[in-house]
Amino acid sequence: MADEKYLLTTEHVKLFYGEKEALHDISLHFPKTGITALIGPSGSGKSTYLRAINRMHDLTPGVRVEGKFLFHGQDIYADNVDLVDLRKRIGMVFQQPTPFPFSVYENVAFGLKLGKKMPKHELDEEVEKALTQAGVWNEVKDRLGSNALGLSGGQQQRVSVARVLATKPDILLLDEPTSALDPISSRVVEDSLLDLRDHYCLIIVTHNMQQAARISQTTAFLNEGRLVEVGNTRDIFLDPKEKETQDYVSGRFG
Numbered sequence: 001m002a003d004e005k006y007l008l009t010t011e012h013v014k015l016f017y018g019e020k021e022a023l024h025d026i027s028l029h030f031p032k033t034g035i036t037a038l039i040g041p042s043g044s045g046k047s048t049y050l051r052a053i054n055r056m057h058d059l060t061p062g063v064r065v066e067g068k069f070l071f072h073g074q075d076i077y078a079d080n081v082d083l084v085d086l087r088k089r090i091g092m093v094f095q096q097p098t099p100f101p102f103s104v105y106e107n108v109a110f111g112l113k114l115g116k117k118m119p120k121h122e123l124d125e126e127v128e129k130a131l132t133q134a135g136v137w138n139e140v141k142d143r144l145g146s147n148a149l150g151l152s153g154g155q156q157q158r159v160s161v162a163r164v165l166a167t168k169p170d171i172l173l174l175d176e177p178t179s180a181l182d183p184i185s186s187r188v189v190e191d192s193l194l195d196l197r198d199h200y201c202l203i204i205v206t207h208n209m210q211q212a213a214r215i216s217q218t219t220a221f222l223n224e225g226r227l228v229e230v231g232n233t234r235d236i237f238l239d240p241k242e243k244e245t246q247d248y249v250s251g252r253f254g
């Protein structure tokens, strides 16, 4: 039964790389809007879990996923799911900015052109809207025809966010989206994400605990493939229930 309160529900998720169980019984729920941060030491399963949400493991031989993933109440892993459509509705932003080696405009219009044919003026509007939402329009509006590889790392990352937003997703998955950027560019990208959190469901993997504390409302702490604790970000950082969480957020391990 669909749970109206949540846009995405994952229950009892297990993921195996061959014989190795990398995720053990993870249940997490995500509301329609807001930022959830996934934190945990290297190898704790954060990226593995994030990638399972839009079926990025489908092409990796030997990977088996168990458990329930319900998006709008529908099973993400059902046989009849259209993966192109799923990935439009659940978009992914990677650690390294991923502009294609063509113009800023074409980078954002790319996903839109895969869908139904749109008149040029509509395409222009959608590109502007997405770049504005990603917080980079003012910086690129006079160079839409220039190669996106000529932008700064932070600008490239916000153009990558705009490319995902252009296809009108409900969920943005962000896998360490600022870890390849300098601190100033990181803060600019963070500010853009903060502007998005009232309108989208954002799930961000981050190693940067200050970042998780600054931008997320909910934090989930994973360790060795287990969900140790999930809760209000403030509580996870200031008053966690589990000693393991306390040890991690206070820097005693990881």
Ligand SMILES: Nc1ncnc2c1ncn2[C@@H]1O[C@H](COP(=O)(O)OP(=O)(O)OP(=O)(O)O)[C@@H](O)[C@H]1O
Pocket: 017, 022, 040, 041, 042, 043, 044, 045, 046, 047, 048, 049, 060, 207
């Ligand atoms: N393609 C793969 N094949 C086999 N094992 C894998 C594969 N990808 C990840 N793993 C293993 O799964 C576990 C979880 O890895 P994952 O990358 O999800 O962790 P993470 O918390 O995102 O780490 P990091 O913060 O370093 O990116 C690790 O033990 C890792 O070695």
